[in-house]
Amino acid sequence: MEDMKLSQPTTQSISHSFADLLRPNKVHHSEDKPPHYWSLSEKVELCRLAAQGKTRKEIAKELGRTHQSVLSMARKLGVVSMGSTCQKIANYIIDNYPLFGGSALAKKLNIPFRRVQYIARENGVKYKPVDKYNPPLPRALTCYDMVKRVSLLDRDSPLSKDAVEDCVIIFYDKLGPSAPMMAMHLDELLEQVARHFKVDAQALTLTLLAKKFRHDHV
Helix, strand or coil, X not given: CCCCCCCCCCHHHHHHHHHHHHCCCCCCCCCCCCCCCCCHHHHHHHHHHHHCCCCHHHHHHHHCCCHXXXXXXXXXXXXXXXXXXXXXXXXXXXXXXXXXXXHHHHHHHCCCHHHHHHHHHHCCCCCCCHHHCCCCCCCCCCCCCCCXXXXXXXXXXXXXXXXXXXXXXXXXXXXXXXXXXXXXEHHXXXXXXXXXXXXXXXXXXXXXXXXXXXXXXX
8 A cells, every 4th residue: 555645735825824823713793783883871972072062073082983973873863063052052152251251151161162262252252351340350250140030129118218219129040930039229229320331320210210200190
C-alpha cells in the first residue's frame, strides 16, 4: 500500500485561514436592539434638550446619534423645532432683559445664555446696569413675576380725606382667582409715579378725583 503524501498547504491557503480566524463572526442575538431603536429615556432626553434650546447638532452629540436620526425621532415625537425658543419665552426675555440681563434670564428660564442674547439682540433690547437707574436698584436683584391683575378697593375709612386716599390697590400674579401678591395705598403709588415723571402729585390726584366725580354723576 502506497504511503499517502499530504500536500503542503500553500501560502495563499494559510493566509486565508488566518484571515478567517481573525475575522469576527457576525452573530445576531434575538435580544439585541436594532441600531435605530430609541429607548424611552432617550426620547425623554431628546424632548428635554430640545426644550432647552439645544440645536440638532448638539442633541445628536449628547445622545450619540446621527443628525438624521435625531431629526426623524423629533418629528415622530412632535418636536417641531430644535434650537428655537417659543414666543412666550421670547416675549419674557424682551420684557425683562433690560433689567436683569442675559445671565439671570438664562438661569431662570433654563435655556442657553447665547439663546437669550440672540433674542435680545434681534429685538434691539439692551441691558441697563442697575446703577444707571434712578434711584439705583439693588445689585442682588432677582427675576420677578409681573402683576397680571389688580383690584381697587374702597376702605370707606372715616379718616380718609378723599377717594384717592381711601383706595387700596391689591396686586395678583394670575388672571384668575389667586392669593394676592401685595397691597398698596393708591395715594402712595401716585406720589411715586408723580416723582418719576416729574409732575405734581396733588395735580395728579385732583385729576383722578375729577374723573371719578364726573363718572359718579353721569
